[in-house]
Amino acid sequence: QVQLVESGGGLVQPGGSLRLSCAASENIFSIDVLAWYRQAPGKQREAVATIGIGGNRLYADSVKGRFTISRENAKNSVDLQMSSLKPEDTAVYYCFARKILIGDYWGQGTQVTVSS
Secondary structure (H helix, E strand, C coil), X not given: CCCEEEECCEEECCCCCEEEEEEECCCHHHCCEEEEXXXXXXXXXXXXXXXXXXXXXEECCCCXXXXXXXXXXXXXXXXXXXXXXXXXXXXXXXXXXXXCCCEEEECCCEEEEECC
16 A cells, blocks of 8 residues: 655745645655646546656646656655646646556645635
């Protein structure tokens, strides 16, 4: 069972930046896929950014060029650096981990609000 704990959410003005961090309870080298999802009120949960064990990254079109996902080995975490934030980025952001043939795991979520 992988425990995931997100931090770093909050209120930020449009155009601002925020860094989310997700601490894993076990060595992230043992986790095949790490990702960030988000869910806005009344909308389905969507994938924002994904990073594989080899470092390959995928981003939703809506965040390309603004968000960067990274595996932080020293902190045993997966971070999401968000820049040029827009009101439409407002959502609860969830950390996700997949261990192939074992299971999928979710964090509890952290609120990000982009508003002036």
